[in-house]
Amino acid sequence: xxxxxxxxxxxxxxxxxxxxxxxxxxxxxxxxxxxxxxxxxxxxxxxxxxxxxxxxxxxxxxxxxxxxxxxxxxxxxxxxxxxxxxxxxxxxxxxxxxxxxxxxxxxxxxxxxxxxxxxxxxxxxxxxxxxxxxxxxxxxxxxxxxxxxxxxxxxxxxxxxxxxxxxxxxxxxxxxxxxxxxxxxxxxxxxxxxxxxxxxxxxxxxxxxxxxxxxxxxxxxxxxxxxxxxxxxxxxxxxxxxxxxxxxxxxxxxxxxxxxxxxxxxxxxxxxxxxxxxxxxxxxxxxxxxxxxxxxxxxxxxxxxxxxxxxxxxxxxxxxxxxxxxxxxxxxxxxxxxxxxxxxxxxxxxxxxxxxxxxxxxxxxxxxxxxxxxxxxxxxxxxxxxxxxxxxxxxxxxxxxxxxxxxxxxxxxxxxxxxxxxxxxxxxxxxxxxxxxxxxxxxxxxxxxxxxxxxxxxxxxxxxxxxxxxxxxxxxxxxxxxxxxxxxxxxx
Amino acid sequence: xxxxxxxxxxxxxxxxxxxxxxxxxxxxxxxxxxxxxxxxxxxxxxxxxxxxxxxxxxxxxxxxxxxxxxxxxxxxxxxxxxxxxxxxxxxxxxxxxxxxxxxxxxxxxxxxxxxxxxxxxxxxxxxxxxxxxxxxxxxxxxxxxxxxxxxxxxxxxxxxxxxxxxxxxxxxxxxxxxxxxxxxxxxxxxxxxxxxxxxxxxxxxxxxxxxxxxxxxxxxxxxxxxxxxxxxxxxxxxxxxxxxxxxxxxxxxxxxxxxxxxxxxxxxxxxxxxxxxxxxxxxxxxxxxxxxxxxxxxxxxxxxxxxxxxxxxxxxxxxxxxxxxxxxxxxxxxxxxxxxxxxxxxxxxxxxxxxxxxxxxxxxxxxxxxxxxxxxxxxxxx
Numbered sequence: 001x002x003x004x005x006x007x008x009x010x011x012x013x014x015x016x017x018x019x020x021x022x023x024x025x026x027x028x029x030x031x032x033x034x035x036x037x038x039x040x041x042x043x044x045x046x047x048x049x050x051x052x053x054x055x056x057x058x059x060x061x062x063x064x065x066x067x068x069x070x071x072x073x074x075x076x077x078x079x080x081x082x083x084x085x086x087x088x089x090x091x092x093x094x095x096x097x098x099x100x101x102x103x104x105x106x107x108x109x110x111x112x113x114x115x116x117x118x119x120x121x122x123x124x125x126x127x128x129x130x131x132x133x134x135x136x137x138x139x140x141x142x143x144x145x146x147x148x149x150x151x152x153x154x155x156x157x158x159x160x161x162x163x164x165x166x167x168x169x170x171x172x173x174x175x176x177x178x179x180x181x182x183x184x185x186x187x188x189x190x191x192x193x194x195x196x197x198x199x200x201x202x203x204x205x206x207x208x209x210x211x212x213x214x215x216x217x218x219x220x221x222x223x224x225x226x227x228x229x230x231x232x233x234x235x236x237x238x239x240x241x242x243x244x245x246x247x248x249x250x251x252x253x254x255x256x257x258x259x260x261x262x263x264x265x266x267x268x269x270x271x272x273x274x275x276x277x278x279x280x281x282x283x284x285x286x287x288x289x290x291x292x293x294x295x296x297x298x299x300x301x302x303x304x305x306x307x308x309x310x311x312x313x314x315x316x317x318x319x320x321x322x323x324x325x326x327x328x329x330x331x332x333x334x335x336x337x338x339x340x341x342x343x344x345x346x347x348x349x350x351x352x353x354x355x356x357x358x359x360x361x362x363x364x365x366x367x368x369x370x371x372x373x374x375x376x377x378x379x380x381x382x383x384x385x386x387x388x389x390x391x392x393x394x395x396x397x398x399x400x401x402x403x404x405x406x407x408x409x410x411x412x413x414x415x416x417x418x419x420x421x422x423x424x425x426x427x428x429x430x431x432x433x434x435x436x437x438x439x440x441x442x443x444x445x446x447x448x449x450x451x452x453x454x455x456x457x458x459x460x461x462x463x464x465x466x467x468x469x470x471x472x473x474x475x476x477x478x479x480x481x482x483x484x485x486x487x488x489x490x491x492x
Numbered sequence: 493x494x495x496x497x498x499x500x501x502x503x504x505x506x507x508x509x510x511x512x513x514x515x516x517x518x519x520x521x522x523x524x525x526x527x528x529x530x531x532x533x534x535x536x537x538x539x540x541x542x543x544x545x546x547x548x549x550x551x552x553x554x555x556x557x558x559x560x561x562x563x564x565x566x567x568x569x570x571x572x573x574x575x576x577x578x579x580x581x582x583x584x585x586x587x588x589x590x591x592x593x594x595x596x597x598x599x600x601x602x603x604x605x606x607x608x609x610x611x612x613x614x615x616x617x618x619x620x621x622x623x624x625x626x627x628x629x630x631x632x633x634x635x636x637x638x639x640x641x642x643x644x645x646x647x648x649x650x651x652x653x654x655x656x657x658x659x660x661x662x663x664x665x666x667x668x669x670x671x672x673x674x675x676x677x678x679x680x681x682x683x684x685x686x687x688x689x690x691x692x693x694x695x696x697x698x699x700x701x702x703x704x705x706x707x708x709x710x711x712x713x714x715x716x717x718x719x720x721x722x723x724x725x726x727x728x729x730x731x732x733x734x735x736x737x738x739x740x741x742x743x744x745x746x747x748x749x750x751x752x753x754x755x756x757x758x759x760x761x762x763x764x765x766x767x768x769x770x771x772x773x774x775x776x777x778x779x780x781x782x783x784x785x786x787x788x789x790x791x792x793x794x795x796x797x798x799x800x801x802x803x804x805x806x807x808x809x810x811x812x813x814x815x816x817x818x819x820x821x822x823x824x825x826x827x828x829x830x831x832x833x834x835x836x837x838x839x840x841x842x843x844x845x846x847x848x849x850x851x852x853x854x855x856x857x858x859x860x861x862x863x864x865x866x867x868x869x870x871x872x873x874x
Contacts, residue, residue: 183749183750183800183802186750186799186800188799190799191798191799191800193749193798193799193800193804194804194805195749195804198601198602198805202602202604208600208602208604208605213601213835216601217835286685286686327684327686327687328684328685328686329686330686330689330690369744370533370603370604370747371603372603372604375649377686378686378689379649379650379654381689381690381693382644382650382661382662382693383661383662383663383669383676383693383696383697383700384644384646384661384662384663384664384669385662386676386690386693386694386697387669387672387673387675387676387697388672390672390675390676391672391675394675464684464687467678467679467680467682467687467691468677468678468679468680485675487678487687487690487691487694488687490686490690491684491686491687491690
């Protein structure tokens with residue numbers, strides 16, 4: 001063991017070495033990498049603003065700009081009085097049909113609003129993390145139905161997106177949309193429902209295999225009585241349904257209620273590691289490095305689950321910046337659609353076609369496929385979705401047949417198939433896509449004139465070298481079309 | 493008689509063996525077709541094939557038990573959910589095999605882990621990268637002229653065809669696939685794993701696009717809805733000149749924790765009608781005898797109903813196998829409702845890898861032990 005002064009000296013030497021590595025400006029390519037990974041695409045001017053900053057400065061700037069509220073006005077219906085579920089059952093068939101149509105329309109409006117927020121927020125990192133938590137605490141409107149409850153959950157996820165994970169977990173467990181989605185609203189002593197208890201361990205905190213079947217059963221009893229007020233759609237605790245007896249969860253026995261069980265889960269070291277590893281896959285590469293993840297988990301625990309210290313560790317890590325991890329992630333459909341609109345400064349009035357495109361490509365916000373969220377990674381790309389991506393890009397950059405894309409991968413609505421809806425969406429897509437066209441002339445004019453203009457376009461658009469390099473004599477607009485058609489454009 | 497009814501009876505005749513030669517098209521040489529249907533979410537086996545004669549069934553399910561007089565009776569003890577009535581003619585023709593109690597040791601009750609176990613054919617505590625069909629086709633590729641080893645219908649995950657090793661594509665229907673396939677024109681390799689994956693998908697698209705034909709019309713009428721269109725696509729792929737060894741369809745929504753009755757009935761209706769239409773179409777093109785249709789799912793559901801009018805995650809379940817070459821009847825033991833485990837779940841009698849081994853060795857003649865990591869005794873249903 002080193003004597004204390006030497007330890008300090010060694011630590012200082014390491015510190016200054018680490019600083020030296022971070023002290024250089026991140027440059028154009030580094031800024032593009034940082035902004036694309038933490039947001040959705042980035043314009044040339046945004047990239048240039050970040051290029052002169054050092055790593056720590058750039059990351060601090062992003063973390064200082066995060067928000068707890070959206071920057072755009074949410075749809076009006078979110079403030080309307082809650083419509084109790086039982087009322088639907090009391091309606092005539094006709095009224096019920098009309099109510100269902102209204103719910104679908106509201107859900108669509110809600111998605112378009114979120115995409116607008118992603119496009120225009122001053123803090124794309126806030127929206128990326130809101131989407132990250134939506135995927136983590138996956139909840140689908142297909143089951144929840146009430147658009148207001150979906151919005152309230154979205155607001156909660158945003159409020160704590162870069163806040164505190166423990167706070168977020170406790171709040172999500174009482175969130176009305178979650179209570180409906182994982183059936184806890186009906187979980188009672190007389191017959192516990194295990195759905196939430198299982199997923200809170202498997203998917204929200206510990207990961208599969210880090211608890212036993214008996215833990216699920218006991219934890220389910222602790223969450224009995226956590227329910228929903230029928231009239232207001234707010235959380236309510238039903239005493240008569242709650243099991244006040246002793247439960248043993250992960251070796252700890254007591255008359256636990258739900259909050260205490262959540263604290264037992266949060267006290268496990270696996271919880272911080274589970275979140276840290278998921279952030280690695282979100283921000284760095286598909287293959288987490290266990291040692292680095294353990295380091296981040298330590299930071300996370302020391303910070304009592306505050307998100308910003310963890311995010312600072314992630315975004316200033318060697319792994320995040322290393323050359324081998326550039327372009328190692330496959331863009332999600334939302335990355336592709338929103339990122340393309342942002343990068344090329346395409347600002348359509350109607351964002352519903354953007355929602356339809358992301359949905360058709362496999363990521364319909366507010367409707368993840370199941371409680372595990374979107375599988376992501378290589379699973380984003382199969383022949384169907386890859387061709388769908390290419391068609392959408394072709395449409396935006398060349399103006400080809402807009403119907404082809406919706407036809408390729410129709411919006412799925414298994415729960416509620418309605419006659420003619422596919423056709424209505426197709427028409428909406430055709431009309432709405434008219435102002436989704438890339439203005440090559442304007443885009444080129446916006447780039448500074450320089451000898452290395454072509455190289456700069458490549459650097460802005462691609463995270464990895466192109467597979468099919470553009471011919472030397474291609475003009476900048478043609479070059480952009482070739483770049484977005486390149487397989488490398490699917491990477492970030 | 494309506495035209496549709498006439499066609500139905502014609503098809504019925506055909507599959508009972510009287511008029512089967514009418515429009516027989518030659519099946520692509522070399523490998524027979526398997527249509528796999530995933531019942532996503534975990535299907536309730538007890539309300540699919542109902543053990544109506546066991547008094548424990550009604551006791552465990554005061555609200556959910558299918559009344560005896562509504563069950564489509566098959567034997568003295570078992571019958572189909574009323575929504576599966578379209579499959580009764582198949583049973584009568586002895587072309588519907590019902591495999592009971594399919595599961596595996598140390599069952600996992602997580603959807604995601606359990607379907608991963610099924611998709612990769614792993615042990616309960618073993619993690620494998622590639623799907624079981626990817627491994628099968630890597631070891632024994634389909635004939636070179638085939639359009640693909642496997643086709644996943646819909647934009648879903650590749651499931652048993654995931655990972656590298658098989659030529660697999662996903663599409664909604666061949667017409668749309670061909671229209672957009674011109675956009676794939678990748679060349680080259682990459683050390684970047686993500687890019688390498690994209691490039692391999694592009695290559696598979698280009699190969700398949702050369703060999704698939706566009707929309708074929710059938711006299712058989714497919715039901716409306718996503719499963720009906722998927723079944724239609726399966727029939728089109730079966731009719732294609734260049735062969736395909738596997739078509740994977742799926743139907744989602746079986747995770748019925750609450751208010752199961754209506755939801756489950758509607759799902760089984762889609763399934764039953766979809767299967768019946770697919771059978772008609774396959775008879776029409778002379779491929780009913782060279783095709784097997786089989787269901788699978790991550791697990792069944794718990795015998796005792798819960799307080800929300802639903803059922804929680806269970807273990808062993810029943811699966812359906814249909815085809816002109818199928819030896820109909822009941823396989824495996826009836827659900828042992830008197831021998832539930834500590835969680836109230838059913839014991840399994842047929843290992844799912846025996847189920848798979850049947851397709852591998854008896855349907856395709858592929859060495860199943862190599863693919864499944866150990867010898868699993870095939871069943872006798874084909």
